[in-house]
Amino acid sequence: MKVVGVILAGGQARRMGGGDKGLLELGGVPLLQRVVQRLAPQVEALCLNANGDAARFAGYGLPVVADPVEGFAGPLAGVLAGMRWAQAEGASHVVSVAADTPFFPRDLAERLIAGASGSSPVLAAVREAGRVRRQPTFGLWPVALADDLEAALGEGLRKVVHWTERHDGREVVFGSSDAFFNVNTPEDLAAAELML
Template structure:
């Protein structure tokens, strides 16, 4: 049973998907469903509410039934712009922390938010696996809003560098087993080859 946390969640879908060849990675077909649908299925049971951060025409995401909002104060500067917009949205709604996940991670752990929240204290908590940090998959206290805005203003746009500077808690997750295949729970569908690999896992007999 997934324990739902009293934390809002935001899926970051504002990127330009250059390595994927452009377009929206989240709309690519994966085992009969859009990649984004897999992310929603994993994340929605774990959070109080779920929304989508995306730029451009919001109608292309209408079928997913999520509130969609664009970057705010510093638009179009990468994932950090989406994180700031997510924090502003959460703070306005009275939340003290917000969860983010990327639109291209279809295998998120069932206990992602629970484990991040258990370890964060009053700091950022980011997911790690196999020795690698995944800073867009994280819990963000709204109290760090000004540090993020300052980084964006300076065009210091590296999310990983900022989480290190702010002494984020790194929470390690084990591999997942899906259809008998061990896979990184934060596997990214960044390229067409990645999509094919994810397809092979989900459709394995």
């Protein structure tokens, strides 16, 4: 199994007033830099999924891959972009993380890989109030499913869980929902400063 990573930064950040959330600073360090530092040791190579002018990320030294479908189709489009890049890298799987989530587990990839079986995607999840809540931007994605995902997106499918369930999707439950805290609003950024 050759596993590479994709950082999903292709959204529009509407609740933050637009722009790139990953370039916002947390404790004087851009969110994206914190995410790169956490994910890079866990995978063999890394790319960034972002739309628009890739030059704004030049300082990170990462390949930037845009959504292969039009119209901001959500995280599945970013996963597909990562899968297509992974194919060119000769990888079998992609681990995805969100660019606005600086505290995700340092053993995320290891635990997702341990939970894998066959060609099923694996999503991270947390247990809250007695139920399991999936984290749809954090997953392990078999590259072999890229064509199927592209077809599903072409049919208009946008919900991560709907697509993973088609492929016997699995879950790995992590201990704390704080690990998957994401920065969507200015208030979230202030809360993340306190968590830091």
